[in-house]
Amino acid sequence: MKVKVLCRNPDDYVRETTRDIQRVPRNYDPTLHPFEVPREYTRALNATKLERVFAKPFVASLDGHRDGISCITKHAKSLSTIISGACDGEVKVWNLPRQECLRTVQAHEGFVRGICSRFCGTSFFTVGDDKTIKQWNWEAPGYGVREEPINTILGKAVFTGIDHHQREGTFVTCGQTVDIWDEQRSSPIRSFSWGVDSFSCVRYNPVETELLASCASDRSVVLYDTRESAPLRKVIMQLRSNTLCWNPMEAYYFTCANEDYNLYTYDIRHLDVPVTVHMDHVSAVLDVDYSPTGREFVSASFDKTIRIFPKDKGHSREVYHTKRMQHVICVRWSADNKYVLSGSDEMNIRLWKANASEKLGLLSAREKAATHYNKKLIEKFQHHPQVRRIARHRHLPGDILKQKRELREMREARRRKEQNVRKHSKPGSVPLLTEKEKHVVAVVE
């Protein structure tokens, strides 16, 4: 019997020198690969599963405050430094990689209402319930020297928020009025008011740096231009907005966190209808912050969760919660787009990964290629039911789930009621409103 053996031409697989990469003979002719789609599907499914398996977003918890955290801010120039203010007037400076407190200052009596960092990263400002604005040096004083602010401004009313200009030495506070201050002066250079008694939040637009937006207690969001003498326009919504945040990459979009459990993204050129309504929280949304890439934002809610929304999607892509985390009061996205910081009622600051299953640290080229491939696969097969089912699955605490169900029922009942009313009234008398239109009461010029 003849024995036949496969033999190959060595030229096809032997390297010329040892420094060459290994030759992997491969024929890419599609006629030779009839099952490429099923194979990729399997890979996509596995990638999805692995993504969920490795989704461990919680990184660290910073404890040390003796009261609930009321505000957090990032250092303008250093990724590893943050400051937090608590409800007892204490301000702490943290080092993130070492997860320790560098410095503690008793800044105010009563709440610390707002903190903002100066753009150059040399000092920061705090406002508190004691009607003062204080400017502090980022550098800690030497040993034995008392912590004292560089500058203190006494105001007439309580300040509830503060924000600093992106490039100039001016900052803005809100309280009874929205005041614009020069760093060198002790009285505001301009103040805006528009028939409202108090504001809860004010933010500079990071791109169009002369623009301002504030949330007022009369359920409105008011726009200002610091070059103009009067406010620009305000939009009144059904419930009060707590905070707002401008998109750092898209000058005319901002998102506000509302008491009615939703977030609204507005285009300032068309205020009468929000661009997107982001709904998923089951309690009032207390804070919102954009990712520095402007693609997503994170929101903190009274329902003890934080959620990450894509900027143009109505529902969140991620929800973070832990057993011990109470009402989340403030949240920030780190400047390198990798982490999310949340400060909550139970005196802890938590550090989360912005992308739950991401591997931290440096990746080798092959690892990087593999992650990119997997991500692309999941994206490609995202509409397939199995992939979607796995990718979408999140664990939620029972009470939130219950509340969610309840809310859904309520919404359904409301819808049914409205339908019935429409059915039994003159055609056209009960207009059909979209979800976006429902929440805006009026735009005031």
Next chain:
Amino acid sequence: MAADEEELSINEQAISASEDEEGSDDERKHKKLLEAIGSMGGRKRKKQNERSEASVQVSEYFVNAEGTGDKVNLSDLLGTVEKTSGASNKTKKQLRNLQSSKETLELPLNKQQTEKIQRGIAYEKTTAEVSCWKNIILQNQKAEQMVFPLNQESSGPKRVEQVVAGWKVQTPLEQEIFRLLHGSRQPVNDPVLTPVEEQSLKAMSLEEAKIRRAELQKARALQSYYEAKAKREKKIKSKKYHKVQNKAKRKDFLKQFDEMVKTNPEGALEELKKMELSRMEERMSLKHQNSGKWAKSKAIMAKYDDSARKAMQEQLQMNKDLTQKMVVPSDDEHESIEEGLETVPDFVNDPETVIDPVNPWMRGQLTHEEPEVSCVTAEEVQTAEEENEEEEIIGEFERKRKLRQADEEDLIPTEEEQPASEVVEEDVVEVSDKEEEEDEEEDVSEFNTLFRLMRSEKTPGEEDEEGLLSEGQIRVRSIEDLEVLDEVVEPRAIEEPSAPQTAAAEATSEPPHKKKREINLKEVLTKEAKAVRLPFLPTVVDEEERDEQISIIKEAFAGDDVISDFIKDKSRQEAAGRPAVVDLTLPGWGEWGGVGLKPPRWKRKRFRIKTAPPPPRQDQKLPDVIISEKRTASVASHQVSQLPFPFQNTAQFESSIRTPIGSTWNTQTVVKNMTKPKVVTKLGAIIEPMVKEDFIKSKTTSAGGKGAAIMLGENRRAKEGTKRSAEKHRGRRSQKRKK
């Protein structure tokens, strides 16, 4: 002042006294009292204008002018004007006219309204300003990849100017050089125009400047076109192209040379010398001698390939032409041809040294002989190789995938097809060589490819006649198709494949009629085996092996009549799919019923319900295929049930799924491109928000320059706009507002 204070004290007492009485009379009495006091003093009481605190905010309600009660007449104001001599008569006259006129001026708008207008204007202005981001935002949203932080400095080599910027001249020599450099006012950096040119441009009128600019642009464009063309031509690798090009050049040159001889004999002589030189060089070098790498490879190919042979000869011809003496173009042509024939290496005509005739791997040139691809595609692959451009290959792959899918979809899903085709073309199977034994394992796909390979191997002789049929993927699916095919296919083509088979059958000493239950091909085969044109490949068919093979197959399928089973199965499935007729006739209703009585025909006709026939089965016209149309639950859970959102039709969605992105199916660069992430961030870098100056340059400067001159017009427009929008808004919101 003392009197005033007294009055006040009295006043207070009076008030306190009156408070004891009934409250309703209070006001009246108080008024009376005030009047009384007023009349008592005889002079008017001064009103106090006081501001208790220096404040930034001054309410309009607390401030009032002195003497508000008095009425000011125009004459009071104009009294002084009349007296002064400085004022002109004209103004005096105007003022007098004004005094005489009775019309009053309109009241200014109240504060709320003016503020509203101001706000409207400011808002319009801001929105207009903000809208300049629109393009950038849209562009970023569409971008395939965004790299953050934006505008980061490149880590690579910097331009000279950037490096030089921080450096200052020191030595006198350097100073001198710099003076010279800057004195000439030549553009050092990028700008196309020198300052002088710019000045002259400015000096020209607008029209002139425009024309000039257009000219410049045109010149620049032409230059760039020319450059691009030259570049492109330089890049072309095609030998043929260059050959043609060179030939054309040579022809041109010859023409010129002829002219030159007449006009410029010295120049012609020089040219001649040059030619001689090149000839010498050619003679010295081994170029065009059929000794290079290419020539050798061609020599190997020359045995099979006419074109290779021709190419070699052409090269020799070239050599001959070049070494030809210019002066005497005479009888050595004949010689050179003979030389050319000589130089074709001898081994070209040798028979191929095949070590193992059955093993295709030992034939050396693997890539040329992937015969499972039909001829057309094989050629295309070769052309793609020539072009050596990845994109083309990708395009090709995509096309093939589509083709394949179309094939599958069209009528025959691959898996189910295979048994059928196996049966149909069994004659081909039997011709297989020994390799086929290994493939009898259940690996269907492998079998399939090999199967195709064999099929194409089978008929080496008839490639010339069957040029039309060679697009091998077209399958004969039904009898009608076959009839059409019959006209095209010559009888020889049909007979030839069957000839070896019959021979083989005889050789096996088991005539087909001997065993009863053996598969009878004639019984089932409704179509002829299709002859396929094959790539040029020496076929080596081992007769004994083939016979063995055939006998093995026959033995294996001896017991069962697969084909009739299959037909039965199919008819059963078809019957199951057909809708049953429902008979709802009730005997005895509306007429007599009983044994032996049938309900009338009209009734039967009326109450027999025929459901609409289902859409025709997919395998209706395919005799050898069963396509199951049932939904399988296990698969369905993995399938997309409805068209996902951004896609508009299924074809779109399918095409998005069809192309694989993994490195198993794509080259490295393609994979890299396809798996590019949308957002890339640098590790440990702070991502700053966009800076307006970086993105919108011209706009900001122009806006700053324009300033107040245009302001008024804009304002007016803006105001109108706000009014309009306000009205519109009011209209919209009126029904919605709740207060």
